[in-house]
Amino acid sequence: MPEVAREKPVAQDETLVQLLTPDGERIDRATGPDGTEYSVDFTDDEYRDLYRDLVTVRRLDAEATALQRQGELGIWASLLGQEAAQVGSGRALRPQDMVFPTYREHGVLYCRGIDPIMPLSLFRGVDQGAWDPIKYRFGLYTIVIGAQTLHATGYAMGITKDGKVGGDDGEAVIAYFGDGATSQGDVNEAFIWSAVYTAPVVFFCQNNQYAISEPIERQTRVPLYQRAAGFGFPGVRVDGNDVLATYAVTRHALDHARGGQGPTLIEAYTYRMGAHTTSDDPSRYRPQAETEAWQARDPIARLATFLRRQQIADDAFLAEVDEEARKTAVHLRERVLTMEDPAPGSIFENVYPHGSPLLDEEQARFAQYRQSFEGSAY
Amino acid sequence: MPEVAREKPVAQDETLVQLLTPDGERIDRATGPDGTEYSVDFTDDEYRDLYRDLVTVRRLDAEATALQRQGELGIWASLLGQEAAQVGSGRALRPQDMVFPTYREHGVLYCRGIDPIMPLSLFRGVDQGAWDPIKYRFGLYTIVIGAQTLHATGYAMGITKDGKVGGDDGEAVIAYFGDGATSQGDVNEAFIWSAVYTAPVVFFCQNNQYAISEPIERQTRVPLYQRAAGFGFPGVRVDGNDVLATYAVTRHALDHARGGQGPTLIEAYTYRMGAHTTSDDPSRYRPQAETEAWQARDPIARLATFLRRQQIADDAFLAEVDEEARKTAVHLRERVLTMEDPAPGSIFENVYPHGSPLLDEEQARFAQYRQSFEGSAY
Amino acid sequence: MAAEVLTLGKALNLGLRRALERDAKVVIMGEDVGKLGGVFRITDGLQKDFGEDRVIDTPLAESGIIGTAIGLALRGYRPVCEIQFDGFVYPAYDQIVSQVAKMHYRSRGLVRLPIVIRIPFGGGIGAVEHHSESPEAYFAHTPGLKVVTCSNPADGYTMIQQAIASDDPIVFLEPKRRYWEKGEVDAEAPAFPLHSSRVTRPGADVTVVAYGPMVRTALDAATAAGEDGRQLDVIDLRSLSPLDLSPVYDSVRRTGRCVVVHEAPSNVGLGAEIAARVTEECFYSLESPVLRVTGFDTPYPAARVEEEYLPDLDRVLDAVDRTYGW
Amino acid sequence: MAAEVLTLGKALNLGLRRALERDAKVVIMGEDVGKLGGVFRITDGLQKDFGEDRVIDTPLAESGIIGTAIGLALRGYRPVCEIQFDGFVYPAYDQIVSQVAKMHYRSRGLVRLPIVIRIPFGGGIGAVEHHSESPEAYFAHTPGLKVVTCSNPADGYTMIQQAIASDDPIVFLEPKRRYWEKGEVDAEAPAFPLHSSRVTRPGADVTVVAYGPMVRTALDAATAAGEDGRQLDVIDLRSLSPLDLSPVYDSVRRTGRCVVVHEAPSNVGLGAEIAARVTEECFYSLESPVLRVTGFDTPYPAARVEEEYLPDLDRVLDAVDRTYGW
Ligand SMILES: Cc1ncc(C[n+]2csc(CCOP(=O)(O)OP(=O)(O)O)c2C)c(N)n1
Ligand SMILES: Cc1ncc(C[n+]2csc(CCOP(=O)(O)OP(=O)(O)O)c2C)c(N)n1
Ligand SMILES: [Mg+2]
Numbered sequence A, B: 001m002p003e004v005a006r007e008k009p010v011a012q013d014e015t016l017v018q019l020l021t022p023d024g025e026r027i028d029r030a031t032g033p034d035g036t037e038y039s040v041d042f043t044d045d046e047y048r049d050l051y052r053d054l055v056t057v058r059r060l061d062a063e064a065t066a067l068q069r070q071g072e073l074g075i076w077a078s079l080l081g082q083e084a085a086q087v088g089s090g091r092a093l094r095p096q097d098m099v100f101p102t103y104r105e106h107g108v109l110y111c112r113g114i115d116p117i118m119p120l121s122l123f124r125g126v127d128q129g130a131w132d133p134i135k136y137r138f139g140l141y142t143i144v145i146g147a148q149t150l151h152a153t154g155y156a157m158g159i160t161k162d163g164k165v166g167g168d169d170g171e172a173v174i175a176y177f178g179d180g181a182t183s184q185g186d187v188n189e190a191f192i193w194s195a196v197y198t199a200p201v202v203f204f205c206q207n208n209q210y211a212i213s214e215p216i217e218r219q220t221r222v223p224l225y226q227r228a229a230g231f232g233f234p235g236v237r238v239d240g241n242d243v244l245a246t247y248a249v250t251r252h253a254l255d256h257a258r259g260g261q262g263p264t265l266i267e268a269y270t271y272r273m274g275a276h277t278t279s280d281d282p283s284r285y286r287p288q289a290e291t292e293a294w295q296a297r298d299p300i301a302r303l304a305t306f307l308r309r310q311q312i313a314d315d316a317f318l319a320e321v322d323e324e325a326r327k328t329a330v331h332l333r334e335r336v337l338t339m340e341d342p343a344p345g346s347i348f349e350n351v352y353p354h355g356s357p358l359l360d361e362e363q364a365r366f367a368q369y370r371q372s373f374e375g376s377a378y
Numbered sequence C, D: 001m002a003a004e005v006l007t008l009g010k011a012l013n014l015g016l017r018r019a020l021e022r023d024a025k026v027v028i029m030g031e032d033v034g035k036l037g038g039v040f041r042i043t044d045g046l047q048k049d050f051g052e053d054r055v056i057d058t059p060l061a062e063s064g065i066i067g068t069a070i071g072l073a074l075r076g077y078r079p080v081c082e083i084q085f086d087g088f089v090y091p092a093y094d095q096i097v098s099q100v101a102k103m104h105y106r107s108r109g110l111v112r113l114p115i116v117i118r119i120p121f122g123g124g125i126g127a128v129e130h131h132s133e134s135p136e137a138y139f140a141h142t143p144g145l146k147v148v149t150c151s152n153p154a155d156g157y158t159m160i161q162q163a164i165a166s167d168d169p170i171v172f173l174e175p176k177r178r179y180w181e182k183g184e185v186d187a188e189a190p191a192f193p194l195h196s197s198r199v200t201r202p203g204a205d206v207t208v209v210a211y212g213p214m215v216r217t218a219l220d221a222a223t224a225a226g227e228d229g230r231q232l233d234v235i236d237l238r239s240l241s242p243l244d245l246s247p248v249y250d251s252v253r254r255t256g257r258c259v260v261v262h263e264a265p266s267n268v269g270l271g272a273e274i275a276a277r278v279t280e281e282c283f284y285s286l287e288s289p290v291l292r293v294t295g296f297d298t299p300y301p302a303a304r305v306e307e308e309y310l311p312d313l314d315r316v317l318d319a320v321d322r323t324y325g326w
């Protein structure tokens, strides 16, 4: 099993859907492997909004990494490099759509209009990511690789049951996962289920080239998007560092789903610029040169170039966005520092909707035990 | 989720590899979906041997069904209708190849030269299918759907490690499973592993149209053989009721694997003419007309027609084969009836290669308990 | 409906039917549950009457069944999943243990997953391997899951409806060898709490604790012991997590002797838990240690020797005897 | 090699290295075990020295890891599988429980699967969910598997080699919070049987039974109790299946008091089994019931409150006290 040479960091695949080149050149329309045409038609304001999202999301992410370094978070899974994949797909969602994320979809969450503080309690260890998925139309962060793809599929089956597909106001689901996740049985079962039941779900795979230390060659020999055809639905590879193409492809797939046409697999071809998490040391397994090559494909820089060239944005605007993002980050930091720890005894709560006498007993005993220390030197 | 109409029992797929039509017409060569050409070049003796295998395998299977009806077996999983898929693939194996079966591969087992009595102890409940897989180059029957496909893949990885691929004397593995099994995570993980490690394994899926009561539409919307491409290896659909085509396709895939070219998925398109097992009642879920339509594609009848037409066999030969098969079946029956029940106390044996004091104690106590009844009226 | 005599299988079928009638959000899903009505026919006729949208034949993958049931529950449905046999629940283990069991806790109560996982369990039907397992300890050891099992048609009819109506995720174990045993089912009978055990046959001498398929065995032992003048107090646990042991404690305080019976292997099984708790609660009442009569710590054996493996009347009586000899 | 002071992590690394050197059939496989050396670096440097054929980075799927390990074992290899964290073993549960555990039995001894499944387990490292589980009861309840855990570098070094050399399938649990704790490792030290428990600190008053990460906690409690004049007899089980309880029985016959400590939830956990057996064996010696100090019957909580969940010195001492008050 010799190591596969990794010379081409960039997909040389003809079928890569791209609407904005790494050099900031706008491509008018692009064609997917099945002939679908993709394009976007944004106003200047919308372009600027996208840029703002990208910058903010990166800035918040950097803040979280810093917070972890300072011991304020237990761990952090950075999205650095994947901003376009997340903002492009996140902005393509309609309000009624439902998201099933992994542990890295901070950018998608932000695009849903959710306060970015929401997942930080999880990473701080204050809770386990305790929000109402229905209220936010954003599922719980899922750490067990691939598990959420089945939840997404089941939820999508429920949409069909509810008669909420077929029209423009139909609902759709998007399930996020990584390149590594494609090897899990669960993800493949989700492909099967969604195909069999024509479930309105979009599988959005961020191929960031690595599953912790393992390069994509440890998971597949062929481009991941090709996996879909054998399950009976379309697959498309999009430049995940191109926010425009990602938006176009995701919007199309979501509408396809909500229209009752069933699932799509989107492979967003991107790169994890940072470590897997703050516990990881990528220098052990990947060459600096590779990371540098990807630097040239930065999702934010290319949009900035385009905006400038088109005079949609000037230096002042870019600086203002930076400054706004900085403030948002500072605000986030302040709130993380003042997060309250869970109340003593709360570990016994919410195990069961209807409670359990065993737990009541354990809780009571523990409270009694705790009290025995009161007033003692301890 | 409306029921899918099941009008076409026969694959209308252009890509179905066939060398012998249902009417017994010989097709000289056939082309697979990737352009591979398939043909066979059998001597008259070899044709006759194939016929003998088919008839014997069916006759033995009928005997086992009868034994179950008479209470001599606990259950039986009949291969009726799938004889060509099993004999064609089984005969394509070279002596050094390894088989990983489900619970229905009695015909493959027979073709390996193994005494057909071997699996009957399992179905009688005398043991759990206790043979040495290495000695027979035939794995243990596996009931948990799909589990054996990973074992096959791991074994194949071991072949590569041992340097036993790349030449004509290389070893290959064949993993059997059903159409229903393709939905299991394990089977898809086996596809991934075998592709990543270029493991010398052939995935042989007998698509007999049903997983107990569920028609193939509950597992997939597209032909199963197409699943392979998305994992990065060839897939081919063969007429599983055509022993010649099945032989040719399997032989080619095995040689491909032993040559170091990696896995192939073969979908043998066939039909389960009987019940799922003797516990099943197919009249609850499938129309008689469907079964009758498949009768016209019987794998044995078509070979008989061909042999007669080519004057490779005459009535006398066919009668002789029947008579031989009958004798073999009678012999099998006799031996089933005299199978010994396991020795008392044997349930404690072979839990661990190195034993366990806990079990020793349980066994000793149980023996003592048993003894306490001795001499008593009980 | 007045009281009717039904088999356990039919009582469960009727209970499922009532649940489907009562709440349009209830869906049944699993392998072969639709047209075939399940390999044990527990869902017989339900797809015909409630449609393919409510009684769903799924692809053949247990992780997929439970994983998609979670999604359906998030969408407001109440999935009742059938696992075809005990030995086939393990591919779904991750979804059950890491997702179903934990979602309420990790969301601090914001998410409820009212999922019922029905599993025919236990041996005694002469089946091939993986068809006679007793996996209850795996689930009872998992916080976030509740686990129940019924031993007779009346309980089956009531408990399956209660389980479906409950917002807790519940593993519902059905003693498959008892599917064909008959008993009276009275739809108007007063309900008992789902997680309550029950003294099935009172007796003053030895407490015998059993559940699921072994309740019948324990009752038979009680009859035999009664003929010998020993009165067994037979308690049917019904709920395996949480355990309702108060009736057991009460009994042991009177009898001073306790035998626990189950088919599952002994090592780290339910019997150990019951023994540990009874000993802690009734330490000064016990005349002898709590004894366990269980399957052995071997894989489930071949059908022709399963009777040797399974606890039977005689092994129960032997343990009862031993509580005296101590 | 003379005696060296090593961390547990390094001792395991060295043990794996020895095993790879000794037998060319030993292969290590898992997620990130190669170039990265594992997320805990337990396999650090092994791929570099033994090659990609012996130390294999696998696709990201645990069922695939164990399933292909079975195939490799059938081919004559001795796979050592790493599961990255305790909470990620469940996707492989079916392959472990239905295949690895049963293959020897169902083949009547004709097949051996010398597979070791290494799992860093337990909490206390401030991790997010699924990274602090204690799944030992699931495996100990499964006939056909053996389960061991080490509590210190010397045992880790020896036991990992013994486990790999054994033909039994073994779940090898590594107390991840102790990876960084140091101790002396003497390669020439006389070996002990793999499935033997050990009196780690002798004491006459109360028997304390622990394993894996809790041995350190029990020893700390013993030190504190000693200062108060109570001598705890601390026994490190090492083997969780089969249990080697003779030293425990011997001890309890002397002390009359017994406390079992583990991180896993209490309900149907190892503590229950130990309590049941100790009670049965030492019925007339016990001054009080066997008490359990365990994790609670909740999912493992968020990092900031895990200390509340985990048994600590004080909870052990509290239980020790309670064995007197009975
Ligand atoms: C079932 C399971 N196995 C192992 C892990 C440990 N783990 C966490 S992230 C990760 C790699 C995931 O890679 P990928 O799917 O590509 O997503 P990425 O982290 O690159 O976004 C692994 C192995 C896990 N969380 N769940
Ligand atoms: C994991 C698992 N789930 C369920 C079953 C019960 N079961 C036995 S055979 C079968 C259908 C298998 O269908 P298929 O794979 O098409 O093979 P066939 O029986 O048609 O040859 C099912 C569901 C099982 N054996 N294993
Ligand atoms: Mg990745």
Ligand SMILES: [Mg+2]
Pocket (backbone or CB within 6 Å): B178, B179, B180, B206, B207, B208, B209, B210, B211, B212
């Ligand atoms: Mg089939």
